[in-house]
Amino acid sequence: MRLFWIIISALSNMFTVLLLAPLLEGILRKLTAWVQSRQGPPLWQPYFDLLKLLGKEDLESGELPVVQQFSACLALAAPLTVAGLLPLGSSAPLQERADAILLIYLLVLCGGATLLAGLSAGSTYSLIGVSREMMTAITLEPLFVMAVVVGALNIHSFRLESVLDGSPYAAAHFPWSGLIMLGVLAFSLQAFVNRVPFDIGEAETEIMEGPLMEYSGPKLALFKYAQMVRLVIFAALFINLFLPLGNDWRFPLGLVVFWSKVMLLVAAITVIAATHARLRIDQAMRYFAGLAGISLVALVLAVCGF
Amino acid sequence: MTAQPILDAIKQKFGTAIPRADIPANNRLFVFVEPPALKPICRFLFEEQRARYVIGIGSDDRPFSGQFLVAHNFAFDPQRLLCSILTRVGPENPAVESVASVIPAANWAEREFQDLLGIQPRDHPYPKRLVLPDGWPDGVHPLRKDVPWNHCPPDYDENREFAFDEPPAGCLVVPFGPFHPTLDEPAHFRLYVEGEMVRGCEYRGFMAHRGIEKLAESVLTYNEIPMAAERICGICGCVHNVAYVQAVEQAAALAPPPRAEYIRTVMLEIERLHSHLLWVGLACHIVGFDTLFMQSFRIREPIMKAAEAISGNRKTYALCLVGGVRWEITPELKAQLRQVLDRLETEWKPVAQAVLQDRNLQIRTRGIGVTDPELVRNYGLIGPVARAAGVDIDCRRDHPYAAYDRVDFQVIVADEGDVWSRLVVRVKEVFESISIIQQCLDQMPNGPLQLSLEGELPSGRFGLSSVEAPRGESHHFVITGENNRPRRWRVRAPTYQNLQGIPAMIQDQQLADMTITLGSIDPCFSCTDRLETIDLRSGQQRVFAPEELVQLARNFRKTP
Amino acid sequence: MSFLSKIREVMICLGAGQVTLPYPVAAAEPVPERFRGRPLFNAAQCIGCAGCANNCPAREILVFDVCQEVRIMKYLGRRCTYCGRCADLCPEKAITMSREFETATQTIPDLQQNLELFMSTCQRCGRCFTEPGPLEQLMLKGYRFDALAEERWVYRSQAHLQNEPLVRDIDIELD
Incomplete structure (x- = not known):
């Protein structure tokens, strides 16, 4: 019976994310349009886009078609699995069984899918995109790991549902480390969700979507969907880690509070994306390196109990 | 008068090589020179008179004077003068001394009249085809008056490929264009890239000729x-x-x-x-x-x-x-x-x-x-x-x-x-x-x-x-x-x-x-x-059926 | 300073409000008085002088004399640039530049206009009007008899193209 409920709640989490992700993308587009004084597409446009792409013929273009297909599936499957593990305004599906390390692995897999996609496509621009994604991933992923580790250190546990409940602030003394990590992740969130100024790997005006350049039809739909899901899960992770207030309120209220926070976060991401220019890869690396340095300080503080 | 002193300066140095000069207005100067003096005069204007190179022009003047015409235009910005150095070259195997080695700005202009009029720029540092499409037969020069404007050369070779330069060692060739989201129009750059650094490039453009x-x-x-x-x-x-x-x-x-x-x-x-x-x-x-x-x-x-x-x-x-x-x-x-x-x-x-x-x-x-x-x-x-x-x-x-x-x-x-x-x-x-x-x-x-x-x-x-x-x-x-x-x-x-x-x-x-x-x-x-139109496929339009396109796209991968 | 300028930029954006129109759904804004849209030919006013045909930069107006009395003028509309020179030159103001600009079509003949004109025999010089200046008149030195069926502009001129006396227009296959 317990297993049944775990499966049900994980599945319902996934479906919620699948259902809401395009809507959030729609809100994002509408808000961008608003900032840009435009009408903007209808709120439901992302759903139609996905349906249209899914309905197209599956063309093979690239070096390794099978791997490409696999990478497209992986790209969506990895963040969806994360969605299945996260508490989304309700308690986490896997109580006392999941480990925060699993989360880190899955998130690395998300990036890995894009790399695989680019490598197996094998065109010049996808390879440039891959090398950029790789460089970003190497400097970016540690930041998230660091945040989780700081949280785990503060609560002395790697249990998923405890880590994802404002753990960085749970230090014995005043939570300096948590606040620092909040700043670090807030300043790198744009990169996690692949938005300007850090959409370097897919820069449309430079390298034409980089790794995704060779993809069309259903495969592209999966990548686009994955992109939308990533937006939701990273927003959810950020909220669970750093802004947990109100998530555990009673059933409908917690849900409402949680999703309102997600929407606000998406709005903030949109406004930042709309008012910035894209950085160059070397500038971005320097930026991330600086953040990594700061997060190391936070780690030391967390070890010392701050 | 701003034109006169400059004309005097040229005359003083190259007096005998100038059969004629016109000053139609205060700010315009046309100097007709003998072909051998073209390069020295251009060098003199560019290096000593500090003129700005504007453009080189070739023209087929055979129906009127029996000769080709080559002009190099210069601008004297502080003196407010536009000046053209013109020379006439014979109708058979026309050639002029290239000035591109002295004035790099003349590079394209000279290659252009080489392509379109067949006027050879002698000792050009990089005499590659510039304007004409890859398959265009050698020896057909569309801007000559005896080529009709709608001429489609029968020996146009669809399969001829442009000979690009060898990239420097250790560099990856990144094709930039002809179609790229930031290029609103077709142009092709072959970038030689080492890591993320561009080490050089070759340009192949002129894809939007409309004649x-x-x-x-x-x-x-x-x-x-x-x-x-x-x-x-x-x-x-x-x-x-x-x-x-x-x-x-x-x-x-x-x-x-x-x-x-x-x-x-x-x-x-x-x-x-x-x-x-x-x-x-x-x-x-x-x-x-x-x-x-x-x-x-x-x-x-x-x-x-x-x-x-x-x-x-x-x-x-x-x-x-x-x-x-x-x-x-x-x-x-x-x-x-x-x-x-x-x-x-x-x-x-x-x-x-x-x-x-x-x-x-x-x-x-x-x-x-x-x-x-x-x-x-x-x-x-x-x-x-x-x-x-x-x-x-x-x-x-x-x-x-x-x-x-x-x-x-x-x-x-x-x-x-x-x-x-x-x-x-x-x-x-x-x-x-x-x-x-x-x-x-x-x-x-x-x-x-x-x-x-x-x-x-x-x-x-x-x-x-x-x-x-x-x-x-x-x-x-x-x-x-x-x-x-x-x-x-x-x-x-x-x-x-x-x-x-x-x-x-x-x-x-x-x-x-x-x-x-x-x-x-x-x-x-x-x-x-802007220059020359060529109706590439001898005026025929080819419409690909969707299946055909799909087939083409699929086969493309297999035939590199 | 950068942060301040970001705020300024956001203020500029928000101050502007929404400016785009839901265009294809709602009607477009009205065009100004001088707007040069699709030229409209009025057969009742046309005297068949072919001044428009001879001065059309895009060669979009054809003239064909079926017999002594009937002249067909055909406006093709396929690559008209809407420069408005035909309307300028028409001595009878039979051509007006309309306000139409939504002329996209899958079948190019939709844009065509045909005029069948009755031409009475002129007892005098045959030149019924004078164009505004010498640069417009000169084109009449040759002789026109366009190929209507092939939608091609044919002009026998004294050009120096010895091996090609017939200067042809571009053949575009219309289907």
Whole structure:
């Protein structure tokens, strides 16, 4: 019976994310349009886009078609699995069984899918995109790991549902480390969700979507969907880690509070994306390196109990 | 007199090699020289007289004088003089000494007349095919008068491939274009990339030929060409329109009525306004800053509306005819235009303020695509690219045309030579343009719009005209001719020169900066490519069925 | 300063409000008086002088004399640039530049206009009007008899193309 409920709640989490992700993308587009004084597409446009792409013929273009297909599936499957593990305004599906390390692995897999996609496509621009994604991933992923580790250190546990409940602030003394990590992740969130100024790997005006350049039809739909899901899960992770207030309120209220926070976060991401220019890869690396340095300080503080 | 001292200087040094020289106006000089003296004279003008190289022109003059004509045009900006050094070469195996080794800016111009007229530039440093398509047979030169304008060479070889240079060792070749989201028109750069650094490139362009020059000298008439000239470029169309008409007027010694001159000035400045706003937007789009792109387009919109109200179209104004203009600016339109300008000024000021302090934009544009005055001189770079590098040239002031000698304006100069400086120059020039239009509206005299012409235009006369397009100087060269059409019309769009500076600008820069560097010269490939039309597939259109295309796309992978 | 300029930029954006129109759904804004849209030919006013045909930069107006009395004028519209020269030159003001600009079509003949004109025999010089200037008149030195069926502009001129006396227009296959 317990297993049944775990499966049900994980599945319902996934479906919620699948259902809401395009809507959030729609809100994002509408808000961008608003900032840009435009009408903007209808709120439901992302759903139609996905349906249209899914309905197209599956063309093979690239070096390794099978791997490409696999990478497209992986790209969506990895963040969806994360969605299945996260508490989304309700308690986490896997109580006392999941480990925060699993989360880190899955998130690395998300990036890995894009790399695989680019490598197996094998065109010049996808390879440039891959090398950029790789460089970003190497400097970016540690930041998230660091945040989780700081949280785990503060609560002395790697249990998923405890880590994802404002753990960085749970230090014995005043939570300096948590606040620092909040700043670090807030300043790198744009990169996690692949938005300007850090959409370097897919820069449309430079390298034409980089790794995704060779993809069309259903495969592209999966990548686009994955992109939308990533937006939701990273927003959810950020909220669970750093802004947990109100998530555990009673059933409908917690849900409402949680999703309102997600929407606000998406709005903030949109406004930042709309008012910035894209950085160059070397500038971005320097930026991330600086953040990594700061997060190391936070780690030391967390070890010392701050 | 500014032409005389320069002519005297040339005569003093090369006296015997100059059979003839014309000074049709104070600011124009045509020197006919013997072929062997062409290179020394050009070198003398470029190196000792510090003239700016404008363009080289070849022309088939065989039906009239039995010989080919080659001209190199120079501009003496401080002396306010446009000068053309012309020489005639024999009809059999025509060849001239190449000047590209001395003046790098002549590189393309010489390759162009090699392709189109078969005039060989001897000892050219890089005599590769420039203009003609890959499959075009050797020995067929479409701009020669004995080639009909709609000639389709039967031995066109669809499968012939262009021989690109070998990339340097250790470099990956990244094809940039012909189709790329930031290239609005087709052009192909083969970038040699090492990691993320660009080590060099080869350009293969001229993919958008529409044969306007050939059409003009074989099919169109004097007053039809302005409408065609306008379609050379989608952004600076009016510039080409005015430049062509002015070149013809200068050749035929016609003086358009003053009111027409003022109206031309107003329309040219309207065009500059819209183009600058558009470019600022596009530059922002290239670096991923789409909001500013949208906002500058929003601010630009009333300008387009004003242009539409005056000329009947947002972009193709169809403004000039030889000897005048077509559209009157009535008092109501004047009032409307003033309103638009006031609104533009109040809206652009905060944007300029915000943009000029935006560090986020600066880190993407500072120190990128750097030019220095030496590079500007060697490659004949012009317009905002030159002014951003501290080279103070502006045709509106240096070679005044229309009513620019009667208005007051500043030439904006910056000195860092990078993309950021170009942005600053263009953002600030908007205010100058607004002021120019306001002055024109104040000063505009009453009078006719159109000169009434008496009889045909004289034939065999030369006309030069430089017009400052938003992105640089547009230079037109016209030889008037028979049958109500010119014998030769040569258009040198600003991008033609600026693009030649690109390889030097992107050398040892990051690949990510390639697009914004290229974008910063505001490249207009259709201007550059304007030349020869060739109906490539012998006039046949081929329509691919969808299945066929799919098949092609699939097979492409298997047949590298 | 950068942060301040970001705030300024956001203020500029928000101050502007929404400016785009839901265009294809709602009607477009009205065009100004001088707007040069699709030229409309009025057969009742046309005298068949072919001044428009001879001065069309895009060669979009064809002239064909079926017999002594009937002249067919055909406006093709396929690559008309809407320059408005035909309307300028028409001595009878039979051509007006309309306000139509939504002319996209899958079948190019939709844009065509045919005029069948009755031409009475002129007892005098045959030149019924004078164009505004010498640059417009000169084109009449040759002789026109266009190929209507092939939609091609044919002009026998005294051009110096010795091996090709017939200057042809571009053949575009219309289907």
